[in-house]
Amino acid sequence: GQQVMQIPQYQHVQEGEDFTTYCNSSTTLSNIQWYKQRPGGHPVFLIQLVKSGEVKKQKRLTFQFGEAKKNSSLHITATQTTDVGTYFCAGLKGSGAGSYQLTFGKGTKLSVIP
Amino acid sequence: NAGVTQTPKFQVLKTGQSMTLQCAQDMNHNSMYWYRQDPGMGLRLIYYSASEGTTDKGEVPNGYNVSRLNKREFSLRLESAAPSQTSVYFCASSEQPGHWSTEAFFGQGTRLTVV
Numbered sequence: 001g002q003q004v005m006q007i008p009q010y011q012h013v014q015e016g017e018d019f020t021t022y023c024n025s026s027t028t029l030s031n032i033q034w035y036k037q038r039p040g041g042h043p044v045f046l047i048q049l050v051k052s053g054e055v056k057k058q059k060r061l062t063f064q065f066g067e068a069k070k071n072s073s074l075h076i077t078a079t080q081t082t083d084v085g086t087y088f089c090a091g092l093k094g095s096g097a098g099s100y101q102l103t104f105g106k107g108t109k110l111s112v113i114p
Numbered sequence: 115n116a117g118v119t120q121t122p123k124f125q126v127l128k129t130g131q132s133m134t135l136q137c138a139q140d141m142n143h144n145s146m147y148w149y150r151q152d153p154g155m156g157l158r159l160i161y162y163s164a165s166e167g168t169t170d171k172g173e174v175p176n177g178y179n180v181s182r183l184n185k186r187e188f189s190l191r192l193e194s195a196a197p198s199q200t201s202v203y204f205c206a207s208s209e210q211p212g213h214w215s216t217e218a219f220f221g222q223g224t225r226l227t228v229v
Contacts, residue, residue: 009154033217042204043157045217088156090218101172102147102208102218106156 003027004091006105014113019076021108023089032065032072033102035088043088046074081112116140120205120221127195127228135190135224137205145208146188147218148172148180150201157204163188195228202226 003026013019023032031050035043047056049065049072056063062075072089086107093101118139127133139146144165149157149172159172161180169180177199179191188207192199202225206218 006156035218042220042223043206043218044220048217090157101159101162101170103159103173104149104157106154 004089004103004105006089006108008108009106010109010111012111012113013079015081016078019079019083019110021074021087021089021110023072023074023091023105025070025091025093027093028069029091029093030069031092032069033090033092034063034072034074035090035104036085037088037107038085041085046087076110079110079112081114084110084112086110118205118207118219118221120203120224122224123222124225125227127192127226129196129228131195132191132193133195134192135203135205135226136187137189137221138187139205139207139219140186141207141209141219142185143207143209143219144185145210146182147206147208148178148188148190149204149206150174150199151204151223152201160190160203195226197228200226200228 005024033048034046037043047063053067054065060077064073086109088107089105090102121136147162148160151157158174163169163182166185181189202223204223205221208218209216
C-alpha cells in the first residue's frame with residue numbers, strides 16, 4: 001500500500017532557529033496536504049500543494065512539492081513558541097474506481113525552547 | 115457552525131464490550147474518514163467513505179465496522195473491543211475526493227481506553 005514517510009520524528013529547537021520536516025512517498029501523489037496538531041488538539045489544515053515543483057508561503061512557513069510529486073517539505077523560519085505541535089503531511093492517491101485515500105505521515109513533533 | 119462533531123469525547127470499555135462512535139458533519143461534504151492516532155504512529159486510516167452509500171477499508175480496518183448512515187453521518191463500530199484498540203479516534207470530512215480535493219476537517223476526537 002501507499003507509504004508516506006516523514007522525518008524527523010522529533011525536533012527540539014531554540015526559539016528563533018529554523019525548522020524543516022520532510023515527507024516522502026513511495027508512489028506519485030495527486031496532491032499533498034500539511035496539517036498541524038497542537039498538543040491535545042485535532043489536526044488542522046495548513047495548505048495543499050498540487051503542482052509539480054510548487055512552492056507556497058504562509059508568513060514564516062514555506063511549503064514545497066517535489067518535481068516528481070513524491071516528496072515535500074515544510075520549513076519554518078525563526079520558530080516561535082506558538083509553532084509548537086506536531087506537523088503532518090498527508091498524501092492523496094487514487095485507489096481505483098474513482099476512490100481516493102488520504103494517507104498521513106507519522107508526523108514531526110516540534111518543541112521550541114524559549 | 116459546528117463542523118465535524120464526534121461523540122463521545124471519552125470512553126472506557128471492558129474487553130469484549132461493543133460500542134459505536136458517532137460522527138456528523140454539517141458542511142455537506144461528500145467524503146468522510148475514520149482515523150486512529152497512537153503515539154509514534156501518526157494518523158492511520160481505518161475506513162473511509164468517498165460518497166454517500168460507499169465505504170472502503172483503509173490501512174487498519176480489522177476489528178472495526180462502519181456505516182455511512184446518510185450524507186451527514188458516518189459511524190464506527192467496535193464489535194468486541196480489545197486493549198489494542200485503545201487509542202484516540204478522529205473522524206474527518208472533506209468536500210470531494212480526487213485531484214482537486216479540499217482540506218479535511220477533523221472532529222475533536224474520542225479518547226477510548228479498553229481495559
